[in-house]
Amino acid sequence: MADDRLSTVPTEARKGHRRGSLSQYAVPIFFTVLCVASIIVSDLDINYLIGELLSRMGRNLFIVLSLLIPVTAGIGLNFGIVVGAMSGQIALIIITFMQLKGLGGFLAAMAISVPISTLLGYIVGSVFNRAKGREMITGMIMGFFANGVYQLLFLMLIGTLIPVNMNSPVAKQIMLSNGVGLRNTVDLTSIYYSLDNVFARLFNWNGIIWTDTFGPWRVPLGAFFMSFLLCLFIVFIMKTKKGQDFRAIGQDMAIAEVSGIKVDKVRITAVIYSTVLAAWGQLIFLQNLGSLNTFNAHEQVGMFSVAALLVGGASVKKASIWNAIVGVILFHTLFVVSPLAGQKLFGEPQIGEWFRQLISYSVIAAALAMHAIQSRKKH
Amino acid sequence: MSKTETGEACAPKPRFNLITAIKDLGVARLIILAFVVLLFVVAYAKGLGIQGLISDSIVRVGMNGVLILSMLPAVVCGVGMNFGLPLGILSGLLGGILTINMNLTGWTGFLTALLISVPIAVIVGLLYHMVLDKVRGEEMMVGTYLAYAAVFGMSIFWMLAPIKNPKLIFAVGGKGLRYTISMTDTFGKVLNNFLAFRIGSITVPTGLILFWLLLCLLVYLFLRSKTGLAMLATGSNPAYAVSSGINVGNMKRIGVVMSTVLGAVGIIVFAQSYGFMQLYTAPQTAAFPAIAAILIGGASLRKASISNVIIGAILFQTLLTVAPPVTQALMEGSEISEIARVMISNGMILYALTRATGGR
Numbered sequence: 001m002a003d004d005r006l007s008t009v010p011t012e013a014r015k016g017h018r019r020g021s022l023s024q025y026a027v028p029i030f031f032t033v034l035c036v037a038s039i040i041v042s043d044l045d046i047n048y049l050i051g052e053l054l055s056r057m058g059r060n061l062f063i064v065l066s067l068l069i070p071v072t073a074g075i076g077l078n079f080g081i082v083v084g085a086m087s088g089q090i091a092l093i094i095i096t097f098m099q100l101k102g103l104g105g106f107l108a109a110m111a112i113s114v115p116i117s118t119l120l121g122y123i124v125g126s127v128f129n130r131a132k133g134r135e136m137i138t139g140m141i142m143g144f145f146a147n148g149v150y151q152l153l154f155l156m157l158i159g160t161l162i163p164v165n166m167n168s169p170v171a172k173q174i175m176l177s178n179g180v181g182l183r184n185t186v187d188l189t190s191i192y193y194s195l196d197n198v199f200a201r202l203f204n205w206n207g208i209i210w211t212d213t214f215g216p217w218r219v220p221l222g223a224f225f226m227s228f229l230l231c232l233f234i235v236f237i238m239k240t241k242k243g244q245d246f247r248a249i250g251q252d253m254a255i256a257e258v259s260g261i262k263v264d265k266v267r268i269t270a271v272i273y274s275t276v277l278a279a280w281g282q283l284i285f286l287q288n289l290g291s292l293n294t295f296n297a298h299e300q301v302g303m304f305s306v307a308a309l310l311v312g313g314a315s316v317k318k319a320s321i322w323n324a325i326v327g328v329i330l331f332h333t334l335f336v337v338s339p340l341a342g343q344k345l346f347g348e349p350q351i352g353e354w355f356r357q358l359i360s361y362s363v364i365a366a367a368l369a370m371h372a373i374q375s376r377k378k379h
Numbered sequence: 380m381s382k383t384e385t386g387e388a389c390a391p392k393p394r395f396n397l398i399t400a401i402k403d404l405g406v407a408r409l410i411i412l413a414f415v416v417l418l419f420v421v422a423y424a425k426g427l428g429i430q431g432l433i434s435d436s437i438v439r440v441g442m443n444g445v446l447i448l449s450m451l452p453a454v455v456c457g458v459g460m461n462f463g464l465p466l467g468i469l470s471g472l473l474g475g476i477l478t479i480n481m482n483l484t485g486w487t488g489f490l491t492a493l494l495i496s497v498p499i500a501v502i503v504g505l506l507y508h509m510v511l512d513k514v515r516g517e518e519m520m521v522g523t524y525l526a527y528a529a530v531f532g533m534s535i536f537w538m539l540a541p542i543k544n545p546k547l548i549f550a551v552g553g554k555g556l557r558y559t560i561s562m563t564d565t566f567g568k569v570l571n572n573f574l575a576f577r578i579g580s581i582t583v584p585t586g587l588i589l590f591w592l593l594l595c596l597l598v599y600l601f602l603r604s605k606t607g608l609a610m611l612a613t614g615s616n617p618a619y620a621v622s623s624g625i626n627v628g629n630m631k632r633i634g635v636v637m638s639t640v641l642g643a644v645g646i647i648v649f650a651q652s653y654g655f656m657q658l659y660t661a662p663q664t665a666a667f668p669a670i671a672a673i674l675i676g677g678a679s680l681r682k683a684s685i686s687n688v689i690i691g692a693i694l695f696q697t698l699l700t701v702a703p704p705v706t707q708a709l710m711e712g713s714e715i716s717e718i719a720r721v722m723i724s725n726g727m728i729l730y731a732l733t734r735a736t737g738g739r
Contacts, residue, residue, distance in 0.1 A: 130733035137462075137519045138732045141725050144667070148721035155714055348555075351535055358531035365524035372514035372521065 027363065028313040031330040034359070035337065042340035049336060051217045056332040057325075058196060058220030059288045061227040063281025064305045064324045066274050068234055071319040072243075073270035074250035077306045079139030080124040080271065083146045084278025085298035087117035092283065092292060093154070093186065097170055101190040103198055106287055109191070113279040120146075121275030125268030132253075136316075136368070143302050151295060155181040182294050192290035196220035223284050230277065231321050237273075246270055250317070307331060307360040316371035331360070405677050407727070411694050418701045425708045430580040432701050438571065439696040441587035442652035445594055446665070447672045447692045449641030454673075454683040455602065456634025457614035458511060460728075463522035464666035466507055467642020469533050470500035475647055475656050476556065479565050480544045488566030489651060496643040504639030508632045523666070530663045537658045560656040567654045587652055594641070599685045601637075610634055614681065671695060671724030674731050698723070 039049065063081065070078040091113035100108045124142060131138040158164060159180035164171050166179045174186045199221045213219070237243045245266045249256040257263045282301065286292055309319055312327020334356055342352020423429055446464070453461035461467075474496025483491050507525070514521045537556040542548060546565070549555050561567070573586025601607045612620040613630040620627050646665075650656040673683055676691020702716035 127729070127733055133516065134519070134732055136517075137523065138729065140520075140523070141728045141732060145722060145725035145729050148718050148725060151714070151718045151721070155718065346539070348538060351538055354531045354534040354538075358528050358535065361524050361528035361531060365521055365528055368517050368521050368524065369510065369514045372517035376513075376515060 025313060027311060027367070028326055028330060031311050031334065035330055035333040038334065038337040038341040042337050042344050044337060044340060047216045049333065052336050053329060053332060054217055054219050055288065056335070057328055058223030058227070059285045060281075060305070060308065060332065061324065061328050062223070062230055062284050063278055063301065064308050064328055065227060065230050065234065065321065066277035066281050067305055067309050068319050068321070068324065069237070069246060069270050069273045069277075071314065071317070072238070072250050073246040073267055074253065074317070075128060075267060075270060076136045076316045077139075077309070078271065078274045079136055079302040079306065080121075080128070080142050081274060081278035081281075081305060082139075082143030082298055082302040083120045083124055084117050084275035085282035085301040086146055086150050087120050087275070088113050088279035088282035089150075089286070089292060089294075089298060090116055090153075091279065092188065092191075092286060093174075093182070093294075096174060096186060096188070096190070097164075099170055099190075101194075103194045103201075105191045106194040106283065109283050110280055113283065114276055117276045117279035118272055121272035122268060124275060125271035128271060129264045129267055140302065143299075147299065150298075154294060158182060184294055186292040186294055188286060188290050188292055191287050193220075193287065195222040195226065195284060195287050198222035199225075220288060223288065226280075226284060234321060242266075242269070303360075303364075304331070307364055310363050310367040311360070315367060317375075334359070407730070408675065408677055408690065408694065411675055411698060411723070415694060415698050415701065418698070418705045421709065422701065422705045425705070427704055427708060428580070432704065434580070434582045436697040436700040437581075437588065438584055438652060439700045440692050441570075441584055441591050442649050443645075443669070443672065443696050444591035444688075444692045445641060445645035445648045446669045447645075447676075448591070448595055448598060448688050449638050449645050450669055450673045450678070451598060451683050451685065451688055452610075452634040452637035452641070454678060454681065455614045456610045456631045457617060457681070458518050458631060458635060458638075459680050460519060460666075460670045460673075460731075461522065461635070461638045461642070462519045462666050462670070463507055463511075463526045464638075464642045464669060465526035465530050465662040466503050467500050467639035468646040468662040468665050469529055470503050470639065471496045471643030471646035472533075472650075472656060472658060472662070473499055474643065475650060476540075476542070476547065476560070476658075479547060479560065479562070479656075480542055482544070482546075482565075484565050486566070486569055489569045489647070492566065492647050493644060496647060497640055500640040500643035501636055504636035505632065507639060508635040511635060512628060512631065526666065527663060530660060534659045556658055558657070558659055558661075560658065562651060562654055562656060567651055569651055570648060571652050584652070587648070590648065594644070595685050595688060598637075598641075602685075606630075606633065667728065668695070668699075668724055671727045674727040675723075678731075679734065680731050695724075 039046075063085070066081055066084065067078055070076065088109070091109040094112050095105050095109045098108070124139070127142060128135045128138060159166075159175060164175060164179065166172065166175065174183055175181070176183055197220070238247070245256070245261050248259070248261055249263050249266055253263050256266075278301070282298065286297065308327040308331040309324055310327065311331045312323035312325065314320070314323035314327065338352040338356035339349040340352065342355060343349040345351075419429065419432070422432055446468075449464060449467060450461055453459065471492075474494075475492045477495050478488050478492040481491070507522075510521065510525060511518050539554075540556060542556060543553075547556050547560055549557055570586040570590050571584040573584075574589075575582060575584050575586065577583070602611060609620065609625045610630045610633060612623070612625060613627050614634075617627055620630070646662070672691040672695040673687055674691065675695045676683075676687035676689070678684070678687040678691070699720060702719060706716040706719075
């Protein structure tokens with residue numbers, strides 16, 4: 001059924017697509033050049049860079065991958081993953097209160113985050129359905145709005161509406177001293193690296209030690225393994241009926257509706273997947289960091305992930321696992337290198353930082369513009 | 380105001396009806412109005428200086444008014460909310476910086492700042508329109524990120540700009556513009572102090588309010604002119620506009636340029652009232668409160684009028700001025716007013732995004 005539809009895509013549109021894919025390589029190539037130039041300018045120890053990149057890959061790849069399904073379903077870049085990240089953080093705060101530790105604690109956080117992020121994903125998806133064609137800006141504003149709700153929850157309601165026993169040692173550690181609201185940072189040493197070095201801890205028997213240190217680099221194997229599983233899952237789901245539906249509505253919502261797909265429902269499902277995965281991605285991110293910046297950790301998640309995916313050559317309509325991988329490598333190389341390059345070139349690390357922001361925002365703007373221009377040509 | 384409204388006026392008008400009156404005012408506006416009144420009542424009960432709150436509110440309304448007004452031309456010409464407002468703001472800041480660099484003070488300074496920044500804003504607006512014209516349907520998103528990129532591009536410029544005036548650059552290092560530039564000894568408060576008078580302990584910044592209302596009047600008259608009516612038609616019904624021989628692209632260009640210019644003028648008015656010019660990342664999120672204000676005034680993504688601007692500016696800015704001290708008095712050290720601000724402004728934008736109907 002889907003193949004029939006594919007063959008009816010007018011050749012004009014296909015040509016446009018090919019042209020699009022040509023320009024898709026332009027962005028990664030540009031960034032590769034930029035990264036190499038910055039590395040040369042900043043005179044950086046390459047071992048340090050690779051080590052840094054490996055840990056950043058483990059930290060960020062999962063959440064970038066969580067953007068893929070909505071893109072396939074035609075929703076575009078889901079800026080609403082900020083909401084997912086928030087649900088991950090809510091789960092983390094819950095397990096901190098429950099004093100769960102180690103891998104068990106991490107898995108518990110994953111489990112707890114599922115119902116929260118499913119509910120929030122449902123809400124985000126429903127709002128997106130009411131704002132078709134404007135999902136991205138809606139997602140962005142949604143992130144800002146949810147941030148307000150999140151602050152309300154953890155600055156005002158906790159300790160007042162949600163009772164907290166201030167005598168317990170945990171509460172003393174993470175609550176503000178007046179008993180209302182959380183501190184700005186929540187210590188997560190209890191689950192620090194619980195996933196990253198899971199293999200080193202589990203397979204450490206009979207003298208055969210599985211290590212996660214290779215040469216000068218420490219590799220967060222657990223996080224890589226999770227990201228790998230997610231890749232498999234994405235490949236798998238695209239082959240199922242659900243994946244067909246995603247692709248069908250991504251191609252043309254009206255045709256999909258006519259051919260009996262419940263478009264609104266499928267779109268909500270796609271957003272729920274993305275939100276749950278984003279929650280897990282944020283958990284992976286935070287167990288690597290080891291501390292939770294209670295009120296800011298989620299703010300930039302949407303922007304960074306979207307920028308990384310676009311830098312990897314994705315577009316609003318088309319994104320693959322490879323786009324995500326390449327994008328994370330390039331974006332984070334620039335992240336590490338640009339302040340150093342700014343320091344070397346202008347004696348001012350801030351300038352490098354601003355330059356990186358200038359570039360990443362420009363990439364987002366350019367990608368969105370390209371998408372708009374192409375979709376206008378089609379109509 | 381627009382064609383559809385005159386159409387409605389032709390229908391037999393019912394006598395005063397509370398329900399329709401409420402509908403006309405809008406539920407959101409009523410709630411916020413009630414909230415503002417409640418805040419004033421609480422402030423009175425808590426013994427806070429009501430008069431002080433009122434004068435602060437008036438200043439805040441006048442200071443943000445032009446920025447809020449800048450949304451109007453963009454909405455009216457059919458581009459939607461101008462999320463690229465920081466582009467206009469940056470032009471205004473550039474004009475202001477150059478003026479201060481020339482050591483101009485008082486009215487000369489203020490007018491020179493306008494004179495320099497308006498042409499810059501016109502050029503920026505023309506370029507901005509060229510982009511928006513190509514990305515129809517994604518104007519808001521592209522505008523947002525274009526503006527973000529421009530803010531950081533200009534941040535680099537502020538740091539490297541070849542300006543040597545000690546009033547402007549960092550005290551140490553000898554280069555780079557300061558993060559906030561004091562305007563007290565240049566043209567700070569020029570408008571605020573013009574014809575200012577006091578009623579009791581309420582200070583009325585006559586010049587500031589007059590300047591804002593004057594600009595509102597000019598925009599209002601413009602929208603009544605032939606070009607303005609053509610612009611309204613472009614926004615409300617592009618197909619109709621084309622068929623009646625209106626150059627739609629041109630109208631949108633005028634709308635976007637006007638919006639950008641008003642943004643530039645707006646930030647100069649804002650800065651002179653605030654007493655400081657804020658550079659670097661400060662303008663990044665400036666569009667959102669302005670958008671929220673005009674939406675609270677009753678505008679939608681496709682329709683707005685001067686009354687939306689005025690009502691929105693008064694309601695939203697009064698709310699923002701009164702809420703922090705009142706909630707502070709109620710709950711020691713609480714951040715509820717900041718949280719409420721975030722939720723109200725973004726909630727309004729979100730609501731408008733889910734409601735804007737009509738094709739693109």
